[in-house]
Every structure is written in structure tokens, then in C-alpha cells.
Amino acid sequence: MNAFDLHRTITQKYEDYLRSFIHISDDRILERVNKELDDGKLVPQPLVQLNPNFARNRSLDQLVEEEDLAPELTNIFRGYDLYTHQVGALQRGARGEGFVVTSGTGSGKSVTFLGTVFNYVLKHRQPGLKAILIYPMNALIASQAEEIGKYAKAYEEHTGQAFPIRYATYTGTTPQREREAILADPPDVLLTNYMMLELIMTRHGERSLRENLAEHLKYLVFDELHTYRGRQGADVSLLIRRIRAWVRRKRPLDEVLCLGTSATMSTEGTLTEQKGKVAEVAGTIFGQRVTPDQVIIETLEPSTAQGPLPTAEEIRRAVEAGIDPAAGEAVLKEHATARWLEQDVGMEKTEHGYQRGKPQPWSTLVQQLAAKVEVTEARAGQHLQDLLQWAESVNAQLREAKIRRGYLGVRLHQFISQTSNVYITLEPANQRQISLEKERLEQQEDEVPMYPVFFSRLSGYEFVGVHAYDDSEKDAEKQWRLEPREMDQLKAQKTGTWGDGYLLIHRDGEEDLWDEKRDLDILPSSWKTDPKTKAPSLVTHYKNRLPRQIYFDKQGRWSQEARYPHRGWFVPYKFPYDPTAKVVQGGRRNENTRLMRLGNAGRSTTTSLITLEVLRTLIHAEVPSQQQKLLSFTDNRQDASLQAGHFNDFLMILRLRSALFQALKKADRYTLTLKELAEAVCTILKLPEVTYAYRPTTEEALPNRYNVEALTDYIRYRLLYDVTSGWRINLPNLEQTGLMKLGYEGLQELSNREGLWAGLEGLAGVPASVRLQRLQVTLNFFRMHYALDYYQLEDKNYYYTLQEKLRQQLDPEKLWSLDHREKLRVPGYIVMEALKETKNPVQSAGKNSRLHRYWKRMWQQDAREGEAQTTQGKNRPKYEDFILELFNVLERLHLISKTTVKGKRENRIQEVAGYQLASSRLMWTLGDGTVSHDPLRVEALAEYTPRINPFFKALYQQDFAQYPPLWEGREHTGQVSGGEREVLEDRFRKGELAAMYCSPTMELGIDISSLDIVHLRNVPPNPANYA
Incomplete structure (x- = not known):
């Protein structure tokens, strides 16, 4: 395996992902951003750490002879050559002294205390608890117990005798029967954590164990000593003192010895000063004197030839x-x-x-x-x-x-940053300072503030985050000042005030972004006064929510009068209109859907993407299948559970969309109907039954028909749902990437028949191509809101039959199935007025709907262009009458269906007409690489062409059938039962489980040193968090 090639591929894919979302229209800012990214702003150069060799000293056999150690140690640690620090520790242990070993990973620290403890046990054969090994995490207990088990197995195979050391683990997960056996007959060595040791010293049920250790205990061993800090360190220190006092009651002349191991605890000063510092810390924890001589530090030696360095x-x-x-x-x-x-x-x-x-x-x-x-x-x-x-x-x-x-x-x-910000000074585009760090620039004697910049997702224009103080501010120094504001600091203000918002800086030589007189015509009519009563103008509510021209200077002073050299527009937070793209924005939309920072990834998405790229890269590098996996640590068990679910959902969506794209390429006329869809996608997925079925067939050549049918139904359900709810900013779908188009069977032919649409304003008297587009948008409104007429989900009997079928045949523990508590989502209905307490979800197509706004725009457009047979003024039909008539025509043409929906309105039970799209008319067609904007989601008042995300376009074109169908991620936390965790660990060790997301404090029976790649979801505040 070439680690550098793997690293380069993984980081390059992540950089490609980040860059795919960057949309910046200012050339200077884009040039600076690209340079910073090229220089590693978000993905810096990896740190290279060379693992040194530990100095070898002598064999264990030699040490046993020299130090009068128990001869049986040579059979336990058979053929073991010792490092210098191991020899030093064992020598001190043989002399009855305590010690602290501080050395790096893989240095065999555990041999120092195991050898010391085993030597004592072998020389004192009487039964009793002689040593307690205390670990900060159950994971380390499990790992150490497994290691001792290996010594025991090798000893028994070599000597033919039982292992002479009795040992046991005692944690919160130890079964009750094993606990009772330990209490009845304590082992020589007990492995536990400090919380369980606290309970041993206090609970009535463990009194017999307390009495036993009072009579026999010789060693308290603390692994990972550097983790005991703060309140936890104080608790452990007091616990040690209590145990030593407890033992002195029975054996006043017999001192309990404390041993410790740690990663490097001090690197400052000389070697003597480092040892002194470690001795001071250890002495504070142990409550007994620890001299610098008792601190044993690693001794290193080169693996390459020594002598004068090469010239x-x-x-x-x-x-x-x-x-x-x-x-x-x-x-x-x-x-x-x-x-x-x-x-x-x-x-x-x-x-x-x-x-x-x-x-x-x-x-x-x-x-x-x-x-x-x-x-x-x-x-x-x-x-x-x-x-x-x-x-x-x-x-x-x-x-x-x-x-x-x-x-x-x-x-x-490799450290990876998810997002960053661009900062600029308030100056014209060709003069301003640009930085990716928050700072103040010194220019002559004045400090020039830097302001965060966010970019319109639609136009790429820069929106500068500010708080505009006017003369209502009590602090006189802040009056008429623009102060920088990060996006998470911005808050909505009362209408008519200034406050939080954005500054749009005018670009010299370009048309003004906003001119009320010029732009009034294209704005929605609901934003303007009634032209029949007065001259058209903006109503007060919208006038104060739209851009307002201001003047400013680079120090952040501003005015509505031309007092300062630079000009721009103040746009309030939660703006309803983006003048840079000429697009109406819904007032309730999240600000992150309108504007973006540099980088677009949350932690879950970043981790899922990195997991995927690690697995793909390992496969392409032909790494052995057992090593094609990733272990990821996260801060807490909730995040671990969330991350596992996120990765599985992410992976399933990618596989489905990729398989659909591949199926469309192979389909007749590159088109699939609902009847053909699921079978075609299943053929591409090639999922063996073991990846989804409760009871998979044992003969691949003879598939279980019921399993295959259930999977096909489930895939059909997921594909239907994906075309209705797949519009995510950070996970664009096949339509958004130009790889697929959704159409409606027969709609083009129907659009060409002029007579069908007579009397319908906006459809009659317009070109057939315009009519087709408007009908597609109307049907898309149904699809967007999951208002689908599909018998298996709509009919009550079919619905429960399908759901029961999926639960009986598909294993909820596997990826391709419903989760344990998941229910099939019931399609909704389109109604003219919203209802409450309906059996199925409903979506209004009334006056406040996107569909209403769309048709009003079309009528206004036709009136301006004079193309259509429009009826002006008071003769124009009401929208409700128009849309009901349109729905009736669509129903007669079998494009939609109509039924009665019962629900509450105005506290009364009412029955209204509900409409659904005929799912049988859906057509999935291979895309031509172009994307048309959705006028329902983006109310563009001028020409607008959506950007295609190149990363996801390339990703969906990958054939995921080349990757193992069993890929999935699972959580490994306290929420998972002990038995299930053991199964997960076994699957992970064998390479059957691709990703495991763990909380760092959980018991983990995985040898991390055997892994090629380990991931941390968050950088810990200090190394002790992930020790």
C-alpha cells in the first residue's frame, strides 16, 4: 500500500468536493480564495511523524538470571527481547520499588508492569488479590485482557500446563455470574476502571473483596497516567490514599506499591527536569514519594547504520x-x-x-x-x-x-477544516484588501476593519455581514457605524429599522444592483400598492425589506446622504429579494440556503464523504479486503449514532442514484416508467440477499422470490420518494446535475392539442412549447410535495400489506430495509385550502402557495409580452376558478386523480377535493447535461441558469456495483448492548463492516495498531480525551 498515493487521492477528492460549491463572481476574491486553497487553507500539508526505534537491551532470559526473577516468566514472555526502558522498569520492580514508565506508543509499556506483577504472583502462590490494574477506559481493559489471554494461550501450548496467573476483568459490563465468581474466589490480578474500584471500596456487596485485598494487595497499577487530570485526577488520588490506608489497617508494615505508565508527559527542559516534573505529578496522584530515578523514560536508537552522518x-x-x-x-x-x-x-x-x-x-x-x-x-x-x-x-x-x-x-x-470565511475592507472591488483570516489591517495610522463576506448561492455576488447603527443607538461612538457581523450573529430586526443585514458594494462600471423605479415592474404584484387607487409603489412592509442605498467609507462610517466616497445598498437579514440574481426569496427560508461561506460541509457530511473516499481508495489500491475499513472516533455517543445513520443514508442515496443513472443509459430510448424502474435499478445494484433479507437463500442461483419482490418494492418506494424530496444543497440530485430529467408520459402530445386548453388563461393562445413548460411546472408542484397516486401507498389495505411484507422479508439491521420504527411515508394531497387533522398530509395550492405565485407571474409576463389570449382587468378569472378548472382538465386527461379529503377547518369537519399526480405517468429520462431552473423553488424575475455541481455529477456517474454491497457504518457506543458490540467488533476485524463510529470512552475490543487509517470527527481539546 502506498500511503502517499492513498493520502493524495483522499484529500484531493475532499478538496474537489469543497471547490464544487464555491461560486464567487468577483475575480479578485476568487483568485485569492483559489490561491489560499492551493496553499492548504482548508486541507493543509500533512504532518509527517517518523516512528523511532526503541533501544534494545537484552533478552528476558538473561534478565531472569541476573535479577533473580521467577523462572516461569521466560515461558510467559517466551523469546522476548527487552527494550532498555523495559529492563530498567523490571529491575526496579524486582527490587520492590515503584516506578513510572513514560514512552511512546508501541514501546511495550504493559510488559513493564505485567512482568513486575507476574513475578510477584509467581513468587507468592497463596490465593488472594495481589494486583489491581486500573485503566481510564473499558476499551483498554478489553485490549489488555485479550493480550494476557494471548500470553496464557502461548504458555499452555508450550508447557502443556495451566497458566499460573489467575486474572479477571471487573467492569460495569461484567455479567453478574462472573462478578459473583470473582467475589467468591478473587483472582491474583483484577483489571478494572477507577469508578468500579470506587464502588468496590464502598458497596456492601463487595465487602469480601475489600477484605481480601486488605490481606493480599501489593500493587496498584495505573495505565495511561496522563489522563488523570482535574477533578478526575483528584478523585483517583483520594481513592488511592483510601486503599493504602485500608491495607495499612491489616498490614501496617506492608506498603502498597503504585506503578504507572504514560505517554510522554513532559518535553520541556533537560532530561533531569523532565523526570523531576513527571515524578512530581506521579507523587501527587499516588500520595507517596516518587523520585526522578523512579521515572523511566524511553531510550531510542536509530534503525539505520550509526556513525558520522552522510554528507x-x-x-x-x-x-x-x-x-x-x-x-x-x-x-x-x-x-x-x-x-x-x-x-x-x-x-x-x-x-x-x-x-x-x-x-x-x-x-x-x-x-x-x-x-x-x-x-x-x-x-x-x-x-x-x-x-x-x-x-x-x-x-x-x-x-x-x-x-x-x-x-x-x-x-x-491530516487535519481538515470544514469551512472558512472571506474578509474584506469596505472599498471598491479593485482596491479592497482581501483575507481569509479575521484581522485588522494597518494603513498609515488608521485601523481598517475587516468584514466577513458571504456569497449568493445564485449569483456568487458578495454580501458583507454588518450591523448598521443609526442615531437611535445610545452609544454615541457606534452611531452611524457599520460593524462586522458573522452569519451566526445576525438576527431579524423589526420592519423599518436598520440593524443586522448585509452590505452590497457597487461595482464601478456595472449597472446598479437596485433601482426602485426600474425594478418595480418585475416585482410581485402583492408587494405593490393597488394601481387602481394610486400610482404603483412598494407597500411599506416590503419597501423596508428591500435594498436601501447608502454611502460609506472604509472605516465603516455611513449615511443615506452622499457624505462618503463609496456607494452600496443595505439589505436586511432574511431579505425577501436577491437583487444580484433578481430572484424572490421566501421569507421563511434558512439564511444558509440563500448565502454560503467558503466551504459547504458540516461535520456529518464531511465525515461521511471522507469515509466513502477512504473505502473507495483502499479498494482501488488493492489493499487486502480485511483492511478495507475505517475506525472513526467522535465526541459522544449521540454523535456516533447520528454519524452512522448519516453515512448509511448518504451511501444508499449515492448507490440508488448511480444505479438509476446506469439503468437509464441501458434503457430503451434512455427512458424508464414506474413499471420498469425498480426492476431496472435492482438489476444494476446486484444486491445479494445477504445484504437485505432476514432469511437469505443459501443458493445464489436460486433466489428467494419473496425476498427479491420485497427488495424491488422497497427500491421503488425509495426512488419515488427521492424524486420528491431530493433537493438538498449539499447533496444535489440527478436532476440538479443534468444527468436525468423527470417528465410525464403523453404530456407533450397533449400540449400540442390547442383545443384541450381553451379558456385557460396562460395555456390558451400560447406556443405549444410554452404550454408544455407550464404544465410540467404544475405537475412538478404535485411531485415536489409527494402528492402521488400510487396504489401500494395510497390504498389502506395495500399500504399495510406492503409495509408488513417489507418487515417480514427485509432485515432492519441491514442497509436496504426500513428501520425498526420507520414507517412508509404516506403520500399527500393537493387541496385548495389548508386542512388540519387529516389522515394524509395536505398541501394548499391556494393564494399563498408557490403555484399561485408562479401562475400570477406567467399572467403578468403574458400581459407584458402580449403573446397570450389574456383577459385583462376585471374580466380575468379568479385564480381559484382557474386552478380548479385546470385540475379538472388534468384529471380528465388522467394526469392527476381526484378524491375526497376529510379534515378540520375553522374548527369544523369539512370534506374537500384532494388531488394527486398519477405516478404511472412519471418518466425518468437520461439527462442531456443541462439543467433548467425550477420556477417553483426559485422565483427568478430575470434569466437564471442553475450551476451544476461537478463533484456530484462525476460521483453519480461512478459504477458503485464495483464496490462491496455490504458496505455500511455502525455505531459502537454505550447505547449498543455488550453482545452486539462483540459481534460488531468481530465483523470489523474481519473487514465485513466497513466503518465503525465510536465514542472514545467506550469499551473497544479492536487493536488500533492493526489499522491503516483512523479518523477523529473532532480534534480533541487535549490528548487525554482520546488516550
Whole structure:
């Protein structure tokens, strides 16, 4: 596996995703943003950490002879060669002293205390609890118990005798029967956490265990000592003191020894000062004196040949010669670049030996090598990659030969930011300062404030976040000032006031964004006064919600009069009209649907996308299937559960849409009807029954007909729902990416028949192409609101039959099924007036509906253009009469159906007509790469062409059938039962479970060191959170 290629592919895909949403119309801002992204603003260079080798000392067999340790240790740790820090700890343990070992991951810290404890147990064979091993997390308890189990199994296989050390775990998940056995006959060694140890010391039921440890306890061992801090550290410190006092009551002359292990706890100062600091912390926790000599710090040694470091000339010759990946370990050990990288960059030599070098950005390593040997950075980077890949190849051969030795082990740490902001000064486009950091620029003696910028999703124009103070502000210094405001600081104001909103800065040489006299004509008529009573003008409510011209300077001073050099428009928060795109915005819409920051990803979406790209990249890299997986940690169990569900939903949508696209490419005339749809998509998905069925067939050649039918029905349901509710900003659907078009069978032919539409204003007397478009929009209104006439979901008997069928055949624990509590969503109805307490959802097509606004715009457009046979003024029919007549025509043409809907209106039960789209007339057709804007969702008052997201367009064209059908993510938290967690862990170890989302404090029986990639959903506030 080439880690660098994997990393490059994953990060490039994420960058492509972020860039796909960027829509900025100002060239200078776009140029600056692209430069910052190229320089790693959101995806910085990875940190490269070289894993040093720990200094080897002697074999355990030798130490046993030298220190008079129990001979049986050689059978427990058979063939074990010890590192220097392990020897130092075991020597102190043999002398009856406590110690603290602080060293890096993979240094064998557990051997130091296990060897010490086992030595004592083997020399004191009488029954009793002699050592308690305390861990901060149940995950570590499970891992340690598994490791001791391996020692026990190897011992028994080698000697043919029972393992001489009795051990047990005692946590909140330990079954009651096992707890009772421990209380009745305590083991030699007990593994627990500090909360359970607290309960052991206080609960009446554990009194026998307390008495036993008072008589026999010798060691309290604390793993991951650095995690005990703050209140938790104080609790543990007091608990230790109570246990030691409890033991002294029975054995006043026999001291309980405290042992500790930790990651590096101090890196400042000299080695002696570091040891002194660790000793001080450990002594505070243990409540007993710990000297610096009792602190044992890791000893490192180079894996490559030692001696004088290679010269620049020697390294240059190595670079010019290139890397021979077939060369063996001996050549690697002497290689000039390898020696320089490990001993000069990856390690730091001091008077006390070698110390770890600090992780560095990859670009820094490349620059160092390029400067040293005077080659280009491209060549230096390629040489380093080739070298590290060669080292990994040698390490793989050593692992296969079961040799505990390695060279230039490397870890890549990649930090990813989700979003950022652009900041500008309040100046014209060709003069303003642009930054992606919040700051103040010094210009001469004045401080110039920087303002956050958000961009219109429709036009890409910059909206500057401000709070406009006028003379009503009590603080005189703030009066007539524009103060910067982030999007999450903005709040709606009372109509007619200034306050929170946005500043649109006029661009020199361009038409004004807003001119009330010019733009009044195109605005909705409901925003204007009645022309029959007075000259047309804006009603007060909308006048104060629309742009207002102001003048300002770069210091943020402003006025409605031309006192300052720059001109623009103030737009209030929750603006109803975007003048940069000439689009009416619904007042209730979330501000994030109108404007965007730099980057568009939330944490869940980012994690799901990264998970997907990791899995895809591992497959394309031909990594063994057992390693094609990702373990992800998140802050808490709620987020872990949410993330697992998000990933599964994300993956299912991608698979469905990709399969639909592939099916359309293969379909006759590139078109599918509802009758053909589900079967065609299932053929592309190729899902084996084991991925969805309760009782999958054991013979793939003989599928279970009932399972296949249930899956087909479920796929049909999901596809129907997807075309009604798939319009997500961060997950555009096939229509939005130009890959598919939704049409209605026979509608074009019907549109060509002029006589069918006589008397219907806006349909009669217009070109057939215009009529077709307007009818499609009307039917889309039904589709958008899931008002579908589909017998399996509409008829009560069919609905329950279908739902029961899906529950009987499809396993809710699997991806392709209803969840345990999920119900099929019942289609709704379109009615003329809203009802309450209806059996099915209803959506009004009345005066406040999008459909009403659409048709009013069409009538106004026809009146202006003089195209249609419009009836002006008082002879124009009421909208309600028109739409009911249109619905009647559509019903006669079998495009929609009509039924009676019962519900409450004005506290009375009423029956009204309800309408649904005939789902049998839906046609899914392969797209031509173009997208027309939806006039129901985007009320554009001028020409508007939606942008196509290139990332999702390319993603949907991928054939997901090439990936394992069993891909899914699951949560691993306290919400999941112990038995189920064990099943998940087993599936994950085997590579059957693609992603597991864990809370960091949960018991986790997974050896993290065996994984190629680990993900953190949030960067923890300190390392102890994820120790």
C-alpha cells in the first residue's frame, strides 16, 4: 500500500468536493480564495511523524538470571527481547520499588508492569488479590485482557500446563455470574476502571473483596497516567490514599506499591527536569514519594547504520542514483538519505542520547532535502516517497518473517477544516484588501476593519455581514457605524429599522444592483400598492425589506446622504429579494440556503464523504479486503449514532442514484416508467440477499422470490420518494446535475392539442412549447410535495400489506430495509385550502402557495409580452376558478386523480377535493447535461441558469456495483448492548463492516495498531480525551 498515493487521492477528492460549491463572481476574491486553497487553507500539508526505534537491551532470559526473577516468566514472555526502558522498569520492580514508565506508543509499556506483577504472583502462590490494574477506559481493559489471554494461550501450548496467573476483568459490563465468581474466589490480578474500584471500596456487596485485598494487595497499577487530570485526577488520588490506608489497617508494615505508565508527559527542559516534573505529578496522584530515578523514560536508537552522518554530497549521489525497491534490508540500513532522514530529521541527538524529532509538514521535509542536495522540490519529494515506500516493503517482509524490527515507520496526520470565511475592507472591488483570516489591517495610522463576506448561492455576488447603527443607538461612538457581523450573529430586526443585514458594494462600471423605479415592474404584484387607487409603489412592509442605498467609507462610517466616497445598498437579514440574481426569496427560508461561506460541509457530511473516499481508495489500491475499513472516533455517543445513520443514508442515496443513472443509459430510448424502474435499478445494484433479507437463500442461483419482490418494492418506494424530496444543497440530485430529467408520459402530445386548453388563461393562445413548460411546472408542484397516486401507498389495505411484507422479508439491521420504527411515508394531497387533522398530509395550492405565485407571474409576463389570449382587468378569472378548472382538465386527461379529503377547518369537519399526480405517468429520462431552473423553488424575475455541481455529477456517474454491497457504518457506543458490540467488533476485524463510529470512552475490543487509517470527527481539546 502506498500511503502517499492513498493520502493524495483522499484529500484531493475532499478538496474537489469543497471547490464544487464555491461560486464567487468577483475575480479578485476568487483568485485569492483559489490561491489560499492551493496553499492548504482548508486541507493543509500533512504532518509527517517518523516512528523511532526503541533501544534494545537484552533478552528476558538473561534478565531472569541476573535479577533473580521467577523462572516461569521466560515461558510467559517466551523469546522476548527487552527494550532498555523495559529492563530498567523490571529491575526496579524486582527490587520492590515503584516506578513510572513514560514512552511512546508501541514501546511495550504493559510488559513493564505485567512482568513486575507476574513475578510477584509467581513468587507468592497463596490465593488472594495481589494486583489491581486500573485503566481510564473499558476499551483498554478489553485490549489488555485479550493480550494476557494471548500470553496464557502461548504458555499452555508450550508447557502443556495451566497458566499460573489467575486474572479477571471487573467492569460495569461484567455479567453478574462472573462478578459473583470473582467475589467468591478473587483472582491474583483484577483489571478494572477507577469508578468500579470506587464502588468496590464502598458497596456492601463487595465487602469480601475489600477484605481480601486488605490481606493480599501489593500493587496498584495505573495505565495511561496522563489522563488523570482535574477533578478526575483528584478523585483517583483520594481513592488511592483510601486503599493504602485500608491495607495499612491489616498490614501496617506492608506498603502498597503504585506503578504507572504514560505517554510522554513532559518535553520541556533537560532530561533531569523532565523526570523531576513527571515524578512530581506521579507523587501527587499516588500520595507517596516518587523520585526522578523512579521515572523511566524511553531510550531510542536509530534503525539505520550509526556513525558520522552522510554528507550533502553522499545524499546527492543517493538521490541521483534513485531507489531500487528490490534492494534488501542491508542496503536500506546503509542508505545515505535513509540515515539523514531518520537521524537528522526524525530524531534529535542530545547529551543523554536520542530524542524524538517533532512532526513536520511534508513540504518542510521536501524543502530541507531539496536545499541540502540542490535539486528541485519535485525531485526531492519523489525521492522521499520512493524511499519510504521501499522501507515499508522491507518492513512488510520482516513482519511476515515475524521479526520485531522496522525501518522509517511513518505516520501521516491530516487535519481538515470544514469551512472558512472571506474578509474584506469596505472599498471598491479593485482596491479592497482581501483575507481569509479575521484581522485588522494597518494603513498609515488608521485601523481598517475587516468584514466577513458571504456569497449568493445564485449569483456568487458578495454580501458583507454588518450591523448598521443609526442615531437611535445610545452609544454615541457606534452611531452611524457599520460593524462586522458573522452569519451566526445576525438576527431579524423589526420592519423599518436598520440593524443586522448585509452590505452590497457597487461595482464601478456595472449597472446598479437596485433601482426602485426600474425594478418595480418585475416585482410581485402583492408587494405593490393597488394601481387602481394610486400610482404603483412598494407597500411599506416590503419597501423596508428591500435594498436601501447608502454611502460609506472604509472605516465603516455611513449615511443615506452622499457624505462618503463609496456607494452600496443595505439589505436586511432574511431579505425577501436577491437583487444580484433578481430572484424572490421566501421569507421563511434558512439564511444558509440563500448565502454560503467558503466551504459547504458540516461535520456529518464531511465525515461521511471522507469515509466513502477512504473505502473507495483502499479498494482501488488493492489493499487486502480485511483492511478495507475505517475506525472513526467522535465526541459522544449521540454523535456516533447520528454519524452512522448519516453515512448509511448518504451511501444508499449515492448507490440508488448511480444505479438509476446506469439503468437509464441501458434503457430503451434512455427512458424508464414506474413499471420498469425498480426492476431496472435492482438489476444494476446486484444486491445479494445477504445484504437485505432476514432469511437469505443459501443458493445464489436460486433466489428467494419473496425476498427479491420485497427488495424491488422497497427500491421503488425509495426512488419515488427521492424524486420528491431530493433537493438538498449539499447533496444535489440527478436532476440538479443534468444527468436525468423527470417528465410525464403523453404530456407533450397533449400540449400540442390547442383545443384541450381553451379558456385557460396562460395555456390558451400560447406556443405549444410554452404550454408544455407550464404544465410540467404544475405537475412538478404535485411531485415536489409527494402528492402521488400510487396504489401500494395510497390504498389502506395495500399500504399495510406492503409495509408488513417489507418487515417480514427485509432485515432492519441491514442497509436496504426500513428501520425498526420507520414507517412508509404516506403520500399527500393537493387541496385548495389548508386542512388540519387529516389522515394524509395536505398541501394548499391556494393564494399563498408557490403555484399561485408562479401562475400570477406567467399572467403578468403574458400581459407584458402580449403573446397570450389574456383577459385583462376585471374580466380575468379568479385564480381559484382557474386552478380548479385546470385540475379538472388534468384529471380528465388522467394526469392527476381526484378524491375526497376529510379534515378540520375553522374548527369544523369539512370534506374537500384532494388531488394527486398519477405516478404511472412519471418518466425518468437520461439527462442531456443541462439543467433548467425550477420556477417553483426559485422565483427568478430575470434569466437564471442553475450551476451544476461537478463533484456530484462525476460521483453519480461512478459504477458503485464495483464496490462491496455490504458496505455500511455502525455505531459502537454505550447505547449498543455488550453482545452486539462483540459481534460488531468481530465483523470489523474481519473487514465485513466497513466503518465503525465510536465514542472514545467506550469499551473497544479492536487493536488500533492493526489499522491503516483512523479518523477523529473532532480534534480533541487535549490528548487525554482520546488516550
